[in-house]
Amino acid sequence: MLSTRVGDLIEKRKLVVAAPDTSVARAAGMMKKHEVGAVLVVEQGRLVGIFTERDAVYRVMAAGLQPHATLLREVMTREPVTVAPDELLGTAMLLMHEHGFRHAPVVEDGRPIGVVSARKALDPDLEEFSVEAARRKSYRRVA
Numbered sequence: 001m002l003s004t005r006v007g008d009l010i011e012k013r014k015l016v017v018a019a020p021d022t023s024v025a026r027a028a029g030m031m032k033k034h035e036v037g038a039v040l041v042v043e044q045g046r047l048v049g050i051f052t053e054r055d056a057v058y059r060v061m062a063a064g065l066q067p068h069a070t071l072l073r074e075v076m077t078r079e080p081v082t083v084a085p086d087e088l089l090g091t092a093m094l095l096m097h098e099h100g101f102r103h104a105p106v107v108e109d110g111r112p113i114g115v116v117s118a119r120k121a122l123d124p125d126l127e128e129f130s131v132e133a134a135r136r137k138s139y140r141r142v143a
Contacts, residue, residue: 007085010114017042020073038103049076082107
């Protein structure tokens, strides 16, 4: 799985973008509607930032800011670290680990084409682990 190209994993239909002058409340509504944990902030087709669930908690709620009055440009992560679609998932996971974030924008020629998420990347392995754990638990009951 870690040797899979990032471009083969991203869900382009779940690419959620917003302008820098979008309110945090609206961005949060977009994340809920599309069931994603991050919004890519785009201006003139170019990625200028990312706003995540963690940003909402740390930079907005914990700071006492009002979600309807706060704009993404005020609380987004500017110039986020990105990955190219031809990079390997293992490289992207290492990058996310080293920088302490869980979502990495996938960018081609400066334009966002998707997001790779640590959680989504690990889902197949976790599913396999869960099935194996259940099988072993069932086996111990019989023995």
